[in-house]
Amino acid sequence: MSRIPKERKVQNVHRSAGPPRPIGPKPVPKRFHQARWDEPIIFELSTPGARGILPPPVEAGIREAVGDPAAALPKGVRRERPPALPELSQIHVLRHYDRLSQETLGVDLNIDVGQGTCTMKYSPKVNDQLIRGPKAADLHPLQDESTVQGMLEIMWRLERLLREISGMDRFTLQPGAGSAAIWANLAMIRAFHAARGEADRRDEVITTLFSHPSNAACAKTAGYKVITLRPDAQTGYPSLDALNAAVSGRTAALVITNPEDTGIFNPHIESFVQAVHDVGGLACYDQANANGILGITRAREAGFDLCHFNLHKTFSTPHAGGGPAAGVCGVTSELARFLPTPTVEGDGERFWLDHDRPDSIGKVRPWYGVAPNIVRAYAWIMSLGAAGLREVAEIAVLNNNYLMKRVLEIRGAAAPYAEGHRRIEQVRYSWEELARETGVHTDEIGLRAADFGVHYWLSHHPWVVPEPLTLEPTESYSKDDLDEYAAILRHVAGEAYTDPEIVHTAPHRSTVHRVDDSALDDPARWAMTWRAYRRKVGAPA
Amino acid sequence: MAADQPIVHPYIPNSIPAIKAEMLAAIGASSVEDLYADIPESLRLRRPLDLPPPYRSEVELVRHVGGLLDRNVSAREVISFLGAGCYQHHVPAICDEINSRGEFLTAYAGEPYEDHGRFQALFEYASMMGELLEMDVVNVPTYDGFQAAATALRMAARITGRSRVLLPASIGRDKLSKIREYLKPDLAVGLTPYDPATGEVSVPKLQGALGADTAAVFLENPNYLGVIETEARGIVRLAHEAGALAVISVDPSTLGVLAAPASFGADIVCGDIQPLGIHAHYGGGHAGFIATHDEERFVNEYPSRLFGIAPTIVDGEYGFGDVAYDRTSFAKRELGKEWVGTAAALWGITAGVYLALMGPQGMTELGEGLMARTRYAIDALGVIPGVTIPFRKRHHFNEFVADVSAGGRTVAEVNAALRERGIFGGADLSVQFPELGQAMLVCVTEVHVRADIDRLAAVLKETLR
Incomplete structure (x- = not known):
C-alpha cells in the first residue's frame, strides 16, 4: 500500500487527546447504504466490434464438405441483418452484471424477514455446490434410465420424504413453482370429476381471500367459477357457516391455505374439509405456508385429497430472483392415477420413469421437474431429519411470535384479528393507526426501510387489512436479527411521527431514488425493452 | 448424539437452548407447544416423522448426495446427440x-x-x-x-x-x-x-x-x-x-x-x-x-x-x-x-x-456453425446403409430425423449399442411418430467436433451392418 504523508493523515475527530476508546458499537439501525453504480443500460456499453465470447470455428473438413448451408437459405427465411445486440468484451459483461448483482438484495445479504408469505430462509451453499457439477447440471432428460440412476433415486427418495411429511400417498415433482403446482392440482380436480361424469355439473371452486391469488386465478383459468370466502372480522378466517352457504352439488373443490397469510390457523379445517366432501367435492390444501407446521400437523390428518408444497419456500431452495423454483403436488391414492406423466418409480435398487399412465393429466411442464431444486430440497431435508424439520417449524413459529411482540410494541402498529391468539409462521400487520396519525403510508415505510438494507412487503391484493405489512421470520434468523429488524421498523415509525418528510421522500440510501412510475400504465410511454424506450423518447436509431 | 438431546443446527440460529428460553420468556410462553394451541388435538401428529436419519455434517451430506449423483453419467462424459427441446450448447x-x-x-x-x-x-x-x-x-x-x-x-x-x-x-x-x-x-x-x-x-x-x-x-x-x-x-x-x-x-x-x-x-x-x-x-x-x-x-x-x-x-x-x-x-x-x-x-x-457475451457476431457465427455441422452430420449418416434421412434435402438448423428401420433394428436397440460405445444417440421418435418408422432425432451443437460426428457415423454403420 502507499503511505500517506504524516502531515496529511486524518486526525481522530472524536478524541484528539487522552486514552484510546472503543470505536464501536454500531448504531441501531445501521448506517446502511446500498451499492449505487449508476450503471448504464447494457446497450450503452456497446463498442462496435467487441467480442464477449467466441463460438468454436467450423472445422475445415466440415466447411469443405458442406460449404455454408446458412447462405443457401431462401430469401426471407435467412435473417437479413445481424441482431442489434450490444457488443462488449468479456470483462465488461462480467463487471456490468456483478454491479447489477450488488444492486440486488438477496437472502444472503439481509435480514430477509420482510417478504412475508415467501418463506425467505437460508439456502445452504453446499446444496448449491452439489447441483453445479456435471453429474447434475449436464444430464439430458432423455438419457437412458441406466445413466441417470442417481438422479432418479433422489427424485424417488424425495417423493417418499414428502409423502411422510404430508401423509399423502403419491407426489409429482414436475410443476415449475407454486402456482404451477396449484394449476396441476386444479387440472387433477377437473380430471377426477370428469372421470366420474360430473365435469359439467361441478363448475365451482371455493377459496378464501387470504389464500394466494393463484388459487383463485388458476381455478378460473381451468374453467371454474370462483367463490371467495371473506375472513370473519374477529377470527380472521371464514366461518363454517359461510362455507356451508357456499358448498353445493356444483362444488368441484375447496382450495385453501392454512394457516392463511395472517398466520392464523383455522381450527375448523377438518369441518371445512368434511363439508366439501359431504357434497362430493375435493379438498385441496395450498401448503405454501407449511414452514411452521412441519412435523406438527399434516394434510392427511385434516382429510385433504390434494396438497402442494413450494420447494423454494419451505424446503430451502433459492428463490432465484423469482425462479427457477419448484412445486410438488401430493394426492391420495384415489387421485394418483391423474398425476402428471411420468411418475418416478423404483424398487429401492433400480429406478425408472413410468410413462404409461392413461388417466394422467399429462404434462404440466417439459420433462420431470426442476431437477436442481429437487436435489437441493432433498439434501436440505436429509441434513435435518425428522427432529430437524420439527425444529425448523418450532423456531419459525417462535421467531414469528417473538417478532410480533416486538412489532406490536411500536406505536401505530397492530395485528388485526384473533386478538390474544398466537400466530403460526407469519403475521399480517396493519399501520392503519400510524397512517391516520401521521399521513405516512405503509408503502412509504417500506421504501424508507430499504434505506436500512431490508425488504418490506405489504400484502397480496386486495388489501383486506388496511395499510398492510406481512412479516415471516422463518427459522433462519437469530434473535439479534429480529431485534434489528424491529428496531428498523421502530425507527421508521418514529420518523413518521417526528419527521414524516424523510419517510415520504424515501429511499435516500438505496441504489436509485423515487421512480416516476406514471409511465408504466401509459401505453404511449411505457417501454418494456430498450428499443421501445428509444423509439418513444425519439432517440436516434 | 442421542435423538432426545437438543440439536443446535447450523441453519437454525435460535436453536441454541438458552436463546430459545429467553425468547419464550419474552413472549410469555412456557414452551413452544403453547404457540400451537390453536391447532386441534385431532390434527396433531403425536409422533416424530418417520424419516431416514439425517446427515447433519456437511461431510456426511456431501458423501451421501454426492454419492448418489456420482452414479449418473453426464452428457459431458460421452458424445451426446440428444436434443428434442433440451440442448447441450456450450454454457459460457x-x-x-x-x-x-x-x-x-x-x-x-x-x-x-x-x-x-x-x-x-x-x-x-x-x-x-x-x-x-x-x-x-x-x-x-x-x-x-x-x-x-x-x-x-x-x-x-x-x-x-x-x-x-x-x-x-x-x-x-x-x-x-x-x-x-x-x-x-x-x-x-x-x-x-x-x-x-x-x-x-x-x-x-x-x-x-x-x-x-x-x-x-x-x-x-x-x-x-x-x-x-x-x-x-x-x-x-x-x-x-x-x-x-x-x-x-x-x-x-x-x-x-x-x-x-x-x-x-x-x-x-x-x-x-x-x-x-x-x-x-x-x-x-x-x-x-x-x-x-x-x-x-x-x-x-x-x-x-x-x-x-x-x-x-x-x-x-x-x-x-x-x-x-x-x-x-x-x-x-x-x-x-x-x-x-x-x-x-x-x-x-x-x-x-x-446474449451480451455473444453479441451480433457470436449469434451469427453460432447459427452458421450449427447449420454446417448439422449438414455434415446429415450427409455422414445419410450414406450409411440402413439409415434414411427422410427430409434430407430440406433446410435444418441443428436437428434432423434419421430412420434406421431399413437396418432392421429399433432405435432403442441402436441406441443401446451406441451407448456401449460411449455415444448417446438421438431421441427415439418411434412412439411419438410411428409413421416415421424407427426414427431418431439427432441433435448437433457447437460442442461437437467433426470427429464426434464421424464416430457416430462409424459406430452406427457398424451397428447396422
Whole structure:
C-alpha cells in the first residue's frame, strides 16, 4: 500500500487527546447504504466490434464438405441483418452484471424477514455446490434410465420424504413453482370429476381471500367459477357457516391455505374439509405456508385429497430472483392415477420413469421437474431429519411470535384479528393507526426501510387489512436479527411521527431514488425493452 | 448424539437452548407447544416423522448426495446427440458465474429500489431478446417454452375472441399434452398434418382447416422434426386472411441466421431460452418467453410480469417497475389474465448474459456453425446403409430425423449399442411418430467436433451392418 504523508493523515475527530476508546458499537439501525453504480443500460456499453465470447470455428473438413448451408437459405427465411445486440468484451459483461448483482438484495445479504408469505430462509451453499457439477447440471432428460440412476433415486427418495411429511400417498415433482403446482392440482380436480361424469355439473371452486391469488386465478383459468370466502372480522378466517352457504352439488373443490397469510390457523379445517366432501367435492390444501407446521400437523390428518408444497419456500431452495423454483403436488391414492406423466418409480435398487399412465393429466411442464431444486430440497431435508424439520417449524413459529411482540410494541402498529391468539409462521400487520396519525403510508415505510438494507412487503391484493405489512421470520434468523429488524421498523415509525418528510421522500440510501412510475400504465410511454424506450423518447436509431 | 438431546443446527440460529428460553420468556410462553394451541388435538401428529436419519455434517451430506449423483453419467462424459427441446450448447463460464452470485440467486420479490439490479438485468434480458426477435415487448420469463406456447395461444384467443387453434402435427407429444390440458375447457385444438415429403406443415391442408373460429395458427420454427419451415411467410399470410393470429415458437439460438418471425408477420412469438447459456439440468433448465409488438390489445393480454423503464426524480437515473400491473392475477385474482407467480427469472438473467457475451457476431457465427455441422452430420449418416434421412434435402438448423428401420433394428436397440460405445444417440421418435418408422432425432451443437460426428457415423454403420 502507499503511505500517506504524516502531515496529511486524518486526525481522530472524536478524541484528539487522552486514552484510546472503543470505536464501536454500531448504531441501531445501521448506517446502511446500498451499492449505487449508476450503471448504464447494457446497450450503452456497446463498442462496435467487441467480442464477449467466441463460438468454436467450423472445422475445415466440415466447411469443405458442406460449404455454408446458412447462405443457401431462401430469401426471407435467412435473417437479413445481424441482431442489434450490444457488443462488449468479456470483462465488461462480467463487471456490468456483478454491479447489477450488488444492486440486488438477496437472502444472503439481509435480514430477509420482510417478504412475508415467501418463506425467505437460508439456502445452504453446499446444496448449491452439489447441483453445479456435471453429474447434475449436464444430464439430458432423455438419457437412458441406466445413466441417470442417481438422479432418479433422489427424485424417488424425495417423493417418499414428502409423502411422510404430508401423509399423502403419491407426489409429482414436475410443476415449475407454486402456482404451477396449484394449476396441476386444479387440472387433477377437473380430471377426477370428469372421470366420474360430473365435469359439467361441478363448475365451482371455493377459496378464501387470504389464500394466494393463484388459487383463485388458476381455478378460473381451468374453467371454474370462483367463490371467495371473506375472513370473519374477529377470527380472521371464514366461518363454517359461510362455507356451508357456499358448498353445493356444483362444488368441484375447496382450495385453501392454512394457516392463511395472517398466520392464523383455522381450527375448523377438518369441518371445512368434511363439508366439501359431504357434497362430493375435493379438498385441496395450498401448503405454501407449511414452514411452521412441519412435523406438527399434516394434510392427511385434516382429510385433504390434494396438497402442494413450494420447494423454494419451505424446503430451502433459492428463490432465484423469482425462479427457477419448484412445486410438488401430493394426492391420495384415489387421485394418483391423474398425476402428471411420468411418475418416478423404483424398487429401492433400480429406478425408472413410468410413462404409461392413461388417466394422467399429462404434462404440466417439459420433462420431470426442476431437477436442481429437487436435489437441493432433498439434501436440505436429509441434513435435518425428522427432529430437524420439527425444529425448523418450532423456531419459525417462535421467531414469528417473538417478532410480533416486538412489532406490536411500536406505536401505530397492530395485528388485526384473533386478538390474544398466537400466530403460526407469519403475521399480517396493519399501520392503519400510524397512517391516520401521521399521513405516512405503509408503502412509504417500506421504501424508507430499504434505506436500512431490508425488504418490506405489504400484502397480496386486495388489501383486506388496511395499510398492510406481512412479516415471516422463518427459522433462519437469530434473535439479534429480529431485534434489528424491529428496531428498523421502530425507527421508521418514529420518523413518521417526528419527521414524516424523510419517510415520504424515501429511499435516500438505496441504489436509485423515487421512480416516476406514471409511465408504466401509459401505453404511449411505457417501454418494456430498450428499443421501445428509444423509439418513444425519439432517440436516434 | 442421542435423538432426545437438543440439536443446535447450523441453519437454525435460535436453536441454541438458552436463546430459545429467553425468547419464550419474552413472549410469555412456557414452551413452544403453547404457540400451537390453536391447532386441534385431532390434527396433531403425536409422533416424530418417520424419516431416514439425517446427515447433519456437511461431510456426511456431501458423501451421501454426492454419492448418489456420482452414479449418473453426464452428457459431458460421452458424445451426446440428444436434443428434442433440451440442448447441450456450450454454457459460457460467465453465465454460471453470474447466476451463482448470491445476490441474484437468493433474491426474490423486492421492490425496484433494493432490487434495482434485478429489475435492470431482467429489463436488459427482455431488451436483448427484443433485438433478437425484432419485437418491442418481451415478458419476464414464464416457466418454460411449453407454458409460453400455451399462454400465447390463450392470449391469441382472447385477442381474437375465437375458440380454436391450429397446431402442426409435427409438434412434440409432450408439448401437445401440455397445450391441450392448458387450453381446456375454453379452446379446441386442431392438428395440421405435415407434408411427409418435406416434414414442413402442409399449406393446402392448413388452408383447408382455417375457419371463422380459428384464433391462432401455431407454427414451430424449426419444427420438432428439425426442419425449417420455409413457407412460414405464406402461412402467416393465410392466418391473417382468415382473421387469425400467427403464433410462432422459435428456438432463439437460431436467430443469428434465421429471420425473426416478426419480419414475416408473426403476431406473438414464443419459445424456450434454455439454449441461451443454461445447462440441461436433467430438464430443469427451461424458461419461456413471449414477445409481441407494443400494442395495447396485446400487452393487456399477457399474464406475466412486464418490467418497464422509467425516470426517477434524479436526472440521468434509470428506474424500473411493473407495466400495466392491473392485468395480472397479483392485482386482480381471478379477474386477471390467467395467473402469474414465481417462474424462471434467474434463467432470464442468465440468457441476458449469454446474449451480451455473444453479441451480433457470436449469434451469427453460432447459427452458421450449427447449420454446417448439422449438414455434415446429415450427409455422414445419410450414406450409411440402413439409415434414411427422410427430409434430407430440406433446410435444418441443428436437428434432423434419421430412420434406421431399413437396418432392421429399433432405435432403442441402436441406441443401446451406441451407448456401449460411449455415444448417446438421438431421441427415439418411434412412439411419438410411428409413421416415421424407427426414427431418431439427432441433435448437433457447437460442442461437437467433426470427429464426434464421424464416430457416430462409424459406430452406427457398424451397428447396422
